[in-house]
Amino acid sequence: MTPAARLQSAIEVLDEILAGKPAEQALTGWARRSRFAGSKDRAALRDHVFDALRARRSFAARGGAETGRGLILGLCRAQGLAVADLFTGIGHAPAPLTPEEQAGGRDPAPGAEAADIPDWLWPRFEASLGARAEAAGQVMQSRAPVHLRVNTARTDRASAIAALAGEGIVAQPHPACDTALEVTEGARGIARSAAYLDGLVELQDAASQAIVAALPLAPGMRVLDYCAGGGGKTLALAAVPGIEVFAHDAAPQRMRDLPARAARAGAQVRLLDTAEAARMAPFDLVLADAPCSGSGSWRRAPAGKWELSEEKFAALLAVQREILHCAAALTAPGGVLAYATCSMLSEENDGAVQAFLDTGGWKLDDCHRWDVLSGTDGFFLALLTRTHSEF
Numbered sequence: 102m103t104p105a106a107r108l109q110s111a112i113e114v115l116d117e118i119l120a121g122k123p124a125e126q127a128l129t130g131w132a133r134r135s136r137f138a139g140s141k142d143r144a145a146l147r148d149h150v151f152d153a154l155r156a157r158r159s160f161a162a163r164g165g166a167e168t169g170r171g172l173i174l175g176l177c178r179a180q181g182l183a184v185a186d187l188f189t190g191i192g193h194a195p196a197p198l199t200p201e202e203q204a205g206g207r208d209p210a211p212g213a214e215a216a217d218i219p220d221w222l223w224p225r226f227e228a229s230l231g232a233r234a235e236a237a238g239q240v241m242q243s244r245a246p247v248h249l250r251v252n253t254a255r256t257d258r259a260s261a262i263a264a265l266a267g268e269g270i271v272a273q274p275h276p277a278c279d280t281a282l283e284v285t286e287g288a289r290g291i292a293r294s295a296a297y298l299d300g301l302v303e304l305q306d307a308a309s310q311a312i313v314a315a316l317p318l319a320p321g322m323r324v325l326d327y328c329a330g331g332g333g334k335t336l337a338l339a340a341v342p343g344i345e346v347f348a349h350d351a352a353p354q355r356m357r358d359l360p361a362r363a364a365r366a367g368a369q370v371r372l373l374d375t376a377e378a379a380r381m382a383p384f385d386l387v388l389a390d391a392p393c394s395g396s397g398s399w400r401r402a403p404a405g406k407w408e409l410s411e412e413k414f415a416a417l418l419a420v421q422r423e424i425l426h427c428a429a430a431l432t433a434p435g436g437v438l439a440y441a442t443c444s445m446l447s448e449e450n451d452g453a454v455q456a457f458l459d460t461g462g463w464k465l466d467d468c469h470r471w472d473v474l475s476g477t478d479g480f481f482l483a484l485l486t487r488t489h490s491e492f
């Protein structure tokens with residue numbers, strides 16, 4: 102496919118997404134209908150579509166319309182591409198610009214539009230990030246870096262880098278924590294690489310790894326990952342020597358791949374349902390990696406940014422409170438309750454922790470935060486302990 106034909110396909114896929122189809126479904130549907138397309142075409146199309154979804158507001162401003170065509174025109178203008186050479190109507194290229202399209206489009210307005218944040222959320226985003234808000238929004242207009250976690254139960258960082266290099270994947274240490282690598286070349290080959298298939302490395306954001314590295318773990322501890330989901334943090338926990346790791350999720354089907362992933366990593370993890378978690382309590386450390394807006398990972402999942410509403414946000418705050426109370430009840434006297442989110446929004450972080458502390462009986466020992474300006478996803482971690490010993 103020509104570069105222009107890929108843009109036209111992106112226009113069509115974006116129109117489906119704007120009409121309500123999930124992005125992955127729209128991309129898979131296109132691939133099925135387009136047997137002529139090669140892997141490079143599919144990858145380029147995916148990049149165009151996700152680039153446009155990350156910067157949907159600012160590209161719509163530049164392109165003059167919030168349609169597939171408007172977004173792709175905005176993308177071309179934002180990236181300084183020669184629009185007249187691409188929108189030719191020749192072959193499968195997008196149709197030439199109309200006079201209105203040529204005259205339309207403008208630079209995005211400073212603030213929410215330039216930062217690609219919904220208007221209702223902008224005051225919260227600014228209140229949370231202060232002077233860094235617009236820059237943080239703009240960082241999230243670009244693709245997230247690819248990070249790997251070195252499975253230290255299987256190898257060390259230098260050996261993992263060498264194994265990846267042997268398969269054409271260039272990676273270097275990331276400063277967020279000792280297990281983290283940033284892939285600088287060959288990222289598309291990771292899932293097929295022996296290093297990945299043999300469990301030497303896992304795909305995981307560096308700050309997500311840093312959360313586990315910041316937990317006060319010691320040999321002999323029984324640790325519960327209360328909101329385990331797909332098990333990214335569970336597996337990082339399971340690589341820590343000498344601790345016993347349990348995984349729980351209110352939606353157990355989310356943990357369905359965890360046993361296979363644990364086997365690949367050579368890790369021991371015991372899955373618990375809610376009744377079993379209560380029976381097996383108390384745990385020395387309970388990690389509550391709560392559902393949240395995902396504002397720290399909108400580069401990876403940009404649809405979440407546009408789907409979030411004030412009502413959904415309020416509902417998330419309520420779930421976070423409930424989870425803190427449930428997880429607290431499973432934490433041993435003298436144990437640690439670790440509350441985490443992949444959000445940079447204060448209400449879900451400091452706000453949720455403060456509301457919990459206000460109920461009494463707990464104190465905040467430590468707090469860590471990572472934002473997208475430091476080269477990772479945005480994350481928050483609070484470490485809490487009881488101020489009294491009854492359980």
Ligand SMILES: C[S@@+](CC[C@H](N)C(=O)[O-])C[C@H]1O[C@@H](n2cnc3c(N)ncnc32)[C@H](O)[C@@H]1O
Nearest residue numbers: 328329330331332333334350351352390391392
């Ligand atoms: C942020 S995700 C977890 C991500 C996971 N820890 C990781 O690192 O891959 C939050 C998870 O919390 C789960 N969840 C939602 N409500 C819950 C509840 N009341 N109790 C426990 N888990 C809950 C969701 O099903 C979801 O899998």
